[in-house]
Amino acid sequence: MSVQTTIPFRIRKKNFYSSKDNTPKIDFSNASLRSTPTTRYTPTVKKMVDISSESESNSDEENIGTNNNNIRKTPKRTRRKSNGKDETGSTPPKQIKSISPITPCNLLNQLSLLSPTTKQDKLAPKKLFNNNKYSEARKALHGSLPDNLIGREVELTKLEDFLQDHLDKRSSSSLYVSGLPGTGKTASLSNIISKSKFKNAFKIIYVNCTTMKSASTIYSKIIEELNLNNQRPIKNKKDTIEKYLTQPHKMLLLVLDEMDQLETKNQSVLYSIFEWPSIPQSKLVLVGIANALDLTDRILPRLQSRCELKPNLLHFKPYSKQQIMDILTQRLKEANVLDVFSDTAMQFLAGKVAAISGDIRRALDIGRRIVEIAESQKMMQILQPTNENDNIKKGQVSDEENRVDFKDVRIILNRVYGGSQNADNEEHSFPIQQKILLCSLMLILNKGKHKDINIGRLYQVYRKVCKPRKIVAVDMSEFVCLCTLIETRGIIKLIMKKEARLSKVSLQWDQEVLTAALQDKDLTSDIINDISCL
């Protein structure tokens, strides 16, 4: 009540007549507490009364002789305003809104999440989803670089020891970090780099080699990072860097991400970079990152001959099942939404990803995808029953707590890892001509003498297949189009020649998978056994 009395004072200063508003407002709030819908009608009546009383008050306060026009005008303005407000009926809901944080509805909401009142649901059904756990989980599973790396403790300590060692000795060396995509190489490196003790001790240059125009641009990039270009344009960039390295300088840490992009014909760039640490007085620690395990041996064999040039190797193994589990649980725990995933679902997901690639990006991606799909499914589930019978269904949904189930994970994984071959649900829309084309291809492969097939020969067989089946065969040019259309599905591969007729066709899928995908057993078996068409 005290709050309500203070607010009207402000309003009173603005327009005079709100002084009488005090009383209706109190009524009003009471009414809203009672939560009767009829309250909306009351203010209009009362304000009409106010206005009449107000003009009196104005005349009372001001001197009559000053200026009549003003007196006449002001009430008009105020009247208009007040009328407008009343007619639209906007004021009463406003008041309700301002009070809403304390309203019983909201209090009820806070008390029991299980059964929010029906009225709230109808007003704002979206709020239920916006602040639920799904979006939190989705955010938690984002693929950007995390702060702490789980499952990479060994590698991190190795890296740290390596850097610390050379920092203490002030000696230079090189390191080659390898590993499959998504095993946390860049993440570990950037984690180490961001540590303050290295940040201060080293001058750090981080270069992602994919941003280079060509291999030799790396020099100018390094010069730029070293701030050596304050003089005139440098002609021999490599020499300048080497000159800098021989001069006394701070310890230098050069990180080359995606190093295999620097490959050239005679590998001069890579060789010269890997030779820098061996320059006397240079204090350079070089770290190269790439996917290939044996990049340094394969493309830089000359480094093997001199021991001081040979880079140290560090391999990042693909994540194991347990590590993926740990990472996922940690991420979800930090966001406090661990209960979105059930334990079996998580185990299944981690096991699958670890068995196939051990790529953490993949695991996070699938995890996020599962959450997304589960969310959309649950949203549909919730949205429908609210119209019919609210309480029962709502209770069920919240009881389950919308956990991602083993089943959901399996569906998604099948869709993902089944790849293009397992897309069962859409194959029913295979155009018939494409079916016949594929069947004739299989016929040639199974029963024909020559297994190398070009489009001309395939077309001939196709024509013969079409004839007894009373199907209009397409033209040759159209046929080539058909072949390219099928190629986009990845079923066949075309090796294009100068003449379309001579381009080679080869089947990429297994025949059993293909027959399953065609979903037309009668037609396929009929055509495949029809030797007369050959």
Place this chain on the structure above:
Amino acid sequence: KENAVTPNKRTKNVLKTPSKNLTKAAQLSLETPTKRLSRLSLKNSLSPSVHQRITNVSKPSTPLQEVRLKLHVSVLPKSLPCREEQFNEIYTYLHARLSDGSGGCIYISGVPGTGKTATVNEVIRCLKKAMNREKLSKFEFVDINGMKLSEPRQAYVQIWKQLTKQTVTWEAAQKLLQNRFTKPKTKRDMTLLLVDELDLLCTKRQDVVYNLLDWPSKSGAKLVVVTIANTMDLPERILMGRVTSRLGLTRLTFPPYTHKQLEEIVLCRLQGYDAFSGETVQLIARKVAAVSGDARRALDICRRSTEVAETNGHEIVSMVDVKKALDEMIASPKIQAIKHCSDMEKIFLRAVCAEVHRTGVEEVVFKYVYFQLQTLCTFDGEKAPNITEALSICARLGSWRLLLCDHSKMDIHQRLLLNVTTDDVHFAIEH
């Protein structure tokens, strides 16, 4: 060296002074082409325009003409029929990403004419509408098309141009974009990048694709990338392992339209007009769905059949018109070409067929074809052409692409290949 510097300075000063003295209006009038170019490229003050027509475009008068306008491929319907599922999937995905403020990639594939780009554009339009109604946080939209770029690296220039309206070289653009997306800045809006025809951005080094897909994974980037291509297994087929890993597994495939869907699409456009009688639309839909399931093609055939109906003087499109349009579309010109060949050319083609039949190999040598030609001529009682004439006949058929020939300098040893089936040749010559 100092000597070399000073004269330069002087000359510059001397060159500058007259322009300073000029009034502003005079300066403008003296605008050189380079100045204009710099204005165009840097400040973007001039927007490109096209010459306008002198007369107004006449409005369609007959219902058939109106229908033809409606059926044009460029006319996008308000809601795309038969693509609701895909629309929902893309919409929920993008909406979630934009409202979360986290980046991501999605890969959309499907054969041409299945509504990929149309659906994505529709989704983006809806998202923009939501943004304008302030139901969604603000985002910037950038779209590039691999086909419209002369070189993959021009993508950087295009993206930067759409973000800031500045045209810079690709190196500079790449550096600026790299800065923009890797330096974390909390205030920036989300960016939505649509990459159409992704497979054309793949070079040997794949640095452009790598960068485009690497930025979303940066924590400060706030970038969502939607990529569209035809090939279903493009990531596995062409892209490198590390690019595939970044592309992720959020993939969506647009299946070709079935005949029912094609029918619905056409009927949806024809709402309010009964220009097509009965089952004509169904016939077109079935014909197209049997071959490719391409909506563009179905619409084109519909348009063509309205034109045919108009020339035939029909009020509404009948089965006959549709049949004619279909024949035109799917007609093979080769049989027509063979029918109109001269007699000796026909005999030459028959000779090639006979030689193919004799050897059992597709590829035949001109020398033996000539022997066959001589025999056929004696059978027909005609005088056989000499070798030079036969070679010129061969060259003419080769330029029509009825035959595929080697170099003509090989003379009588050149190898020939029939570019039509032997059945076609017999069919055309007998009838």
